[in-house]
Amino acid sequence: MSNILIIEDEAAIRRVLTRIIGDENKTYTVEEAEDGVIGLEKVRDNEYDLILCDIKMPKMDGVEVLEKLKKLKPEIPVIMISGHGDLDTAVQTMRLGAFDYISKPPDLNRLLNTVRNALDQKQLLVENKILKKKVSKKYEMIGASEPIQHIKEMIDKVASTDARVLITGPNGTGKELVAHRLHDLSERAKAPMIEVNCAAIPSELIESELFGHVKGSFTGANKDRAGKFEAANGGTIFLDEIGDMSLSAQAKVLRALQENKISRVGSDKDIKVNVRVLAATNKDLRKEIEEGRFREDLYHRLAVILIKVPALNDRRDDVPLLIQHFSKQIAKEQGMTPKVFSPEAIEQLQAYNWTGNIRELRNVVERLLILGETTISGNDVNLFASK
Secondary structure (H helix, E strand, C coil), X not given: CEEEEEECCCHHHHHHHHHHHHHHCCCEEEEEXXXXXXXXXXHHHCCCCEEEEECCCCCCCHHHHHHHHHHHCCCCCEEEEECHHHHHHHHHHHHCCCCEEEECCCCHHHHHHHHHHHHHHXXXXXXXXXXXXXXXXXXXXXXXXXXXXXXXXXXXXXXXCCCCEEEECCCCCXXXXXXXXHHHCCCCXXXXXXXXXXXXXXXXXXXXXXXXXXXXXXXXXXXXXXXHHHHCCCCEEEXXXXXXXXXXXXXXXXXXXXXCEECCECCCCCEECCCEEEEEECCXXXXXXXXXXXXXXXXXXXXXXXXXXXXXXXXXXXXXXXXXXXXXXXXXXXXXXXXXXXXXXXXXXXXXCCCCHHHXXXXXXXXXXXXXXXXXXXXXXXXXXXX
């Protein structure tokens, strides 16, 4: 059932629109408002899938109504109704976010096609939001502690922007998880997220890996090859362990961030790229800068937003939730019968010194599920969780 609101001061036009739209599809319910003030009140109190709004009205004109609607409920498509002398204004409303406009008196076919298209778009937006939530569950951050709540709030605020984010924290804390959630909740979610582990690539190959190369540029370069920045065009590139990147590669990354251009190794041709950059490191980049191993100008380009992921020892309240999450996840992956952790076992694991952080906890949970009894006891923890 689609709920449609018509905001129009002329009663005759309202009746015509209501009749045409209502007769077209019995799943449409149509409500009316005689001016913009009443229309906005209805929108505040009810849920609508589509709004048709006249431009010339008393009390509040359609342009002002549209601006308020887009602030109040931006997801609702708005079709503007224009008189013969309102066409310039109608075009202006398109720039303000109107879905389309129809002229008075309304052409039957154009009206119905515009209504169908607007409702289809609304449905597509709803489906995309649902899909995005399902996808992002893969990278759900488990925990209710204050540090994790703060990170979740930061991600929600930052994800929809193109701001660069530097994610810091010890190994095994979930920095990659933060990067994936930032991408999945962004406007770039449909485009690729390309990951580069800067520590795993030899320093002499990192520039070729990031920016590509042309044939003959070095020994073994048998053909032209695109780099990771080109592969991520329109999407996100995640530079993991960026503190291990060579200074020469850092200089090229800095140029890419400054100019949105890269050049392949062995080429002087510029290639435009539109990439959001996320970076992560377990190193203290301030110290690396002091010791001449990291460029300060690159640091400031990357660290527009800083997200620090805490060690597991600093969020022990989350250990029971993480145990429960990993138990279900591992049992499903391994085709095992889920096991219960006794309160004593959970208490012991909560007090454990997690030098390997969440990665270590997951390994311990998997070991206990495989080797422990049906109910994991404190004794099982003593036997199988010790280092």
